[in-house]
Amino acid sequence: MSKSDHSGAVLTIDLNGIVANWLLLKSMLADAECAAVIKADAYGLGAERVAPALARAGCETFFVAQVDEGVAVRRVAPAATIHVLGGPVPGSEETLIDHQLVPVLNSLGDIEAWGDLAHVRGAPLPADLHIDTGMARLGLPPDETAILIREPERLDGIEVATVMSHLACADEADHPLNRQQLADFLRARHKFSHLKASFANSSGIFLGPEYHFDLARPGVSLYGVGPRPGETNPMAQVVRLQGKILQVRDVDRPQTVGYGASHRVARRGRVATVGVGYADGYLRSLSNSGCGYMGDIRVPIVGRVSMDLITLDVSDVADDAARPGAPVDLIGPHNPVDSVAAEAGTIGHEILTGLGSRYHRVYLDGAD
Amino acid sequence: MSKSDHSGAVLTIDLNGIVANWLLLKSMLADAECAAVIKADAYGLGAERVAPALARAGCETFFVAQVDEGVAVRRVAPAATIHVLGGPVPGSEETLIDHQLVPVLNSLGDIEAWGDLAHVRGAPLPADLHIDTGMARLGLPPDETAILIREPERLDGIEVATVMSHLACADEADHPLNRQQLADFLRARHKFSHLKASFANSSGIFLGPEYHFDLARPGVSLYGVGPRPGETNPMAQVVRLQGKILQVRDVDRPQTVGYGASHRVARRGRVATVGVGYADGYLRSLSNSGCGYMGDIRVPIVGRVSMDLITLDVSDVADDAARPGAPVDLIGPHNPVDSVAAEAGTIGHEILTGLGSRYHRVYLDGAD
Numbered sequence A, B: 001m002s003k004s005d006h007s008g009a010v011l012t013i014d015l016n017g018i019v020a021n022w023l024l025l026k027s028m029l030a031d032a033e034c035a036a037v038i039k040a041d042a043y044g045l046g047a048e049r050v051a052p053a054l055a056r057a058g059c060e061t062f063f064v065a066q067v068d069e070g071v072a073v074r075r076v077a078p079a080a081t082i083h084v085l086g087g088p089v090p091g092s093e094e095t096l097i098d099h100q101l102v103p104v105l106n107s108l109g110d111i112e113a114w115g116d117l118a119h120v121r122g123a124p125l126p127a128d129l130h131i132d133t134g135m136a137r138l139g140l141p142p143d144e145t146a147i148l149i150r151e152p153e154r155l156d157g158i159e160v161a162t163v164m165s166h167l168a169c170a171d172e173a174d175h176p177l178n179r180q181q182l183a184d185f186l187r188a189r190h191k192f193s194h195l196k197a198s199f200a201n202s203s204g205i206f207l208g209p210e211y212h213f214d215l216a217r218p219g220v221s222l223y224g225v226g227p228r229p230g231e232t233n234p235m236a237q238v239v240r241l242q243g244k245i246l247q248v249r250d251v252d253r254p255q256t257v258g259y260g261a262s263h264r265v266a267r268r269g270r271v272a273t274v275g276v277g278y279a280d281g282y283l284r285s286l287s288n289s290g291c292g293y294m295g296d297i298r299v300p301i302v303g304r305v306s307m308d309l310i311t312l313d314v315s316d317v318a319d320d321a322a323r324p325g326a327p328v329d330l331i332g333p334h335n336p337v338d339s340v341a342a343e344a345g346t347i348g349h350e351i352l353t354g355l356g357s358r359y360h361r362v363y364l365d366g367a368d
Helices: A015-027 A039-043 A047-056 A067-076 A093-098 A108-121 A142-150 A176-191 A337-344 A348-353 B015-027 B039-043 B047-056 B067-076 B093-098 B108-121 B142-150 B176-191 B337-344 B348-353
Strands: A009-014 A061-064 A081-084 A101-105 A125-130 A158-164 A196-198 A239-251 A269-274 A291-294 A297-300 A310-313 A327-331 A360-364 B009-014 B061-064 B081-084 B101-105 B125-130 B158-164 B196-198 B239-251 B269-274 B291-294 B297-300 B310-313 B327-331 B360-364
Touching: A009 A015, A015 A047, A015 A360, A039 A047, A039 A067, A039 A348, A047 A061, A047 A067, A061 A067, A067 A081, A067 A093, A067 A101, A081 A158, A093 A101, A101 A108, A101 A158, A108 A125, A108 A142, A108 A158, A142 A176, A269 A327, A327 A337, A337 A348, B009 B015, B015 B047, B015 B360, B039 B047, B039 B067, B039 B348, B047 B061, B047 B067, B061 B067, B067 B081, B067 B093, B067 B101, B081 B158, B093 B101, B101 B108, B101 B158, B108 B125, B108 B142, B108 B158, B142 B176, B269 B327, B327 B337, B337 B348
Parallel strands: A009 A360, A061 A081, A081 A101, A101 A125, A125 A158, A158 A196, B009 B360, B061 B081, B081 B101, B101 B125, B125 B158, B158 B196
Antiparallel strands: A009 A239, A239 A269, A239 A327, A269 A310, A291 A297, A291 A327, A297 A310, B009 B239, B239 B269, B239 B327, B269 B310, B291 B297, B291 B327, B297 B310
8 A cells, every 4th residue: 555545745746857957957057067956855856766766867066965975865866976065074974985976175174184185095096176156054164265276285185176156146137146156256266267167057058058067066956946936937847745634614703724724714615624734834924824726726724834744725616626635736737946936035945855755756757 | 883873963852851740740640640742753763662661661651643653662561541532534444443542533433434344343442532612623623523423323333432521721720611611521521421531631731630631641841842832841951952153264354154145144153053843843933033052052054054953153162162073062961852943933843843853952851
């Protein structure tokens, strides 16, 4: 018996759509290589399924955030180049080397430790070099970059694959920080002109060719999130989340619905309960603001999202359609990830990475 | 090599504290039995560790939300009574029976299907009966309850263990809905006086003995969330989340930090980057509002929470303390779950159930 018979919702992930999105982004890049960012378990969609699908389509380079993620991807992408953005955290060095993972060096301290290890081993070690140009999060700050430019011998023993930086405001095409970061990156990169350069994330690709350099690193747009908020989204939607109705009830004034009695019924109607809640990553901030769809009919969330359940106003749906077992699109054609995110007061990235472990997951791929 | 060497944070879960909280709640109950709600993987803390710890302390009855959760608990609590709040969803019946799980019947439809199954099998089947008194979420609505009272033969073949209802506003002691729900439950229960009755959740226990009936069902307060928001919390804290610093940098005006350049540095200081983000359930709504602690020193989140990383102002911490590898309490003695939830604009329940899968988890239990 399939788990889908018991779970509160079915999460369908379209691997073909992810591949199509990667090919679209790649087609924008002319000569630059197109990598894929699959950190956070491929933004919640399952790196162990996403990485092989992209590798079959020709993707040779992946980025993850943490060493353990790199180990998991190595199992399913034996020939890929895998970069670890979080760098060589102390204690992880042997794991990095054993699994042929390329750490991103984010500081002079990282460079010194990685170079020392290469020296001890008597063989060069691969790595990337991350120059911070405006995130103030990871990467060499300007003073450390200046020291490294003056003292390039600090990189002895390290085979630097790529020099990279990361955009803070790429999703706002007119933000002045974009050009400022570009200028700073060009200046630093000039000192490391023998290395490959990598700058653009998903939105960065849409800023134009001067942002592409040698290697682009799209992430969230592979998974359907629009690279330019407020503009038409060119990416295919790859996620559908269908909750199942557990129960339908008639309601009428002066009844209230859910915790805190936060929704007061305004008129006679029907409320459906679906077995999805914030423990499944369906954010509590969707209380009284999110919606589902049954076919083309919008069914708004009424009352608070609770841990395992939501309640929806299905008064506009025919009685014989809104019945126990019927599916409700919580993410779907009419309410894609970005819409759900807007209703929750966040971004699509957080909706994706929050997708819960209780869903029955169905993957659509080329073999289907 | 332990995963803790690679992960961005260590999550310590105090099973002794959970047991102490259960014993405290049990001590308030006089003659009523004290169950434990361990749905949503014991509120994110790991049902496979929590259930056996509570069982060893004498807890004989557990509640879960979904059938699959019941199956997982049965593996680690072979002698327990396990109730499934979501009821016998179509297709799960054999699984319920095979694992001796007791479904909560939430509608006349559930009752009919479960009774029919008992008839086909030629043997009675256990279940609970959920009367809705004001949540409008799951449970028999008033019209169905009235029908069942008139036609009790609808329960033929079903061994009803417990008649139950659920409070909507138990955390607001003075909310008028509490007494209204109590009156409605007493009225319905009078018709099923031969059955055990269950009404109180964690906060409901604190409403007083008339809410206790035969079986209380505390959940979130087992895990440290205060039963009465705004009042002193009598529960032990059982969760500590310690992120690890990846990098520290000097910052100064007119620099900005993070995505969207949402934090403008006001004065010369230092920012630490920690390997925890919203993909770990550290909610994005904590951007520019949450905080960590290093020892007794508050270190506020600056900039947006990103997927795998946060940035904290550590200017007030000594240079040799705020260094790569040093731990930062993201949930701890100075910022317990309820405080983090308030900063995120939500409730402790959502912080707990969101606790991510990338953390290195350490369990403290009686054996330690």
